[in-house]
Amino acid sequence: MVEVAADLRVPAAGAWLHAVVRDTEPATLAAIRGMEGGPVRAVPAAGLVAVVSTASLDEYGEEPLRRNLEDLAWLERAARAHHAVVEALARRGPVVPARLATVHSDDERVVGSLADRRAELVATLDRLTGRDEWGVKGYLVAGAATVGAETTGAGGVGTAYLRRRRAQLTAREERQQVAGAAADAVHDALCEVAVAGRRHSPQDRRLSGASAPMVLNGAYLVDAAILPSFTEMVGSLGGRHPGLHLELTGPWPAYSFVVERPEPALTVRESG
Numbered sequence: 001m002v003e004v005a006a007d008l009r010v011p012a013a014g015a016w017l018h019a020v021v022r023d024t025e026p027a028t029l030a031a032i033r034g035m036e037g038g039p040v041r042a043v044p045a046a047g048l049v050a051v052v053s054t055a056s057l058d059e060y061g062e063e064p065l066r067r068n069l070e071d072l073a074w075l076e077r078a079a080r081a082h083h084a085v086v087e088a089l090a091r092r093g094p095v096v097p098a099r100l101a102t103v104h105s106d107d108e109r110v111v112g113s114l115a116d117r118r119a120e121l122v123a124t125l126d127r128l129t130g131r132d133e134w135g136v137k138g139y140l141v142a143g144a145a146t147v148g149a150e151t152t153g154a155g156g157v158g159t160a161y162l163r164r165r166r167a168q169l170t171a172r173e174e175r176q177q178v179a180g181a182a183a184d185a186v187h188d189a190l191c192e193v194a195v196a197g198r199r200h201s202p203q204d205r206r207l208s209g210a211s212a213p214m215v216l217n218g219a220y221l222v223d224a225a226i227l228p229s230f231t232e233m234v235g236s237l238g239g240r241h242p243g244l245h246l247e248l249t250g251p252w253p254a255y256s257f258v259v260e261r262p263e264p265a266l267t268v269r270e271s272g
Helices: 026-030 062-068 071-092 108-117 118-128 157-193 224-240
Strands: 013-021 040-046 048-056 102-104 130-139 195-197 214-225 243-254 266-270
Touching: 013 108, 013 118, 026 040, 040 108, 048 071, 048 108, 048 118, 062 071, 071 243, 102 108, 108 118, 108 195, 130 157, 130 224, 157 195, 157 214, 157 224, 157 243, 214 224, 214 243, 224 243
Parallel strands: 102 266
Antiparallel strands: 013 048, 013 102, 040 048, 130 214, 130 243, 195 214
């Protein structure tokens, strides 16, 4: 009788890169959960530390990842787990977040990446020290701009309806133009106070969760020392632009102010 041995193959393990920091304590990493709720670990090199999760390449290799990234439920879980690590690290000091789904095939590749990018990473960490990213979202206030009362004119019911619809469309366009100009003014004013500012595309209502349309989705890199002044300015600008409802969010890891190399969103770096 011939016995067939069970397949005891151990899946190849890669490293899901969460972020790069100057240094970190073992106790800090022990309190953080990474991908699939597993531990995170440090990969030191070139005077920096990469924080990674061990990731089976059967699930996180290039082809499995491409399939998984089309699964919205899987993508949301992965993004939340990744962000939780970055956020925990950011509470303890400056951090350079990695792009979602950056997976190295082994620690050697992580070490090589830190060495290759050392100057860029150190410059970014220096720039982020003592600073946080804050978001300012601006929503159109319903009815903030109105048109004059409709005048009575000749014509039947159909003509009156068309005139009313034209007035509604004109009022909507005017509100959008006023809100757009207000959003520009708010962003410019906040950029004068912040170290840097960026405007992202306004979020769809399904993402923002707000009933009103978003017309400003700004991110600002703010020195901790001037945060009270920045917060006060957001409130003041809201008063100056009653057609906008301004919402301050943060602090966030500085995703918006990390210079990324031009590469695809999915990055699996192989040995070689």
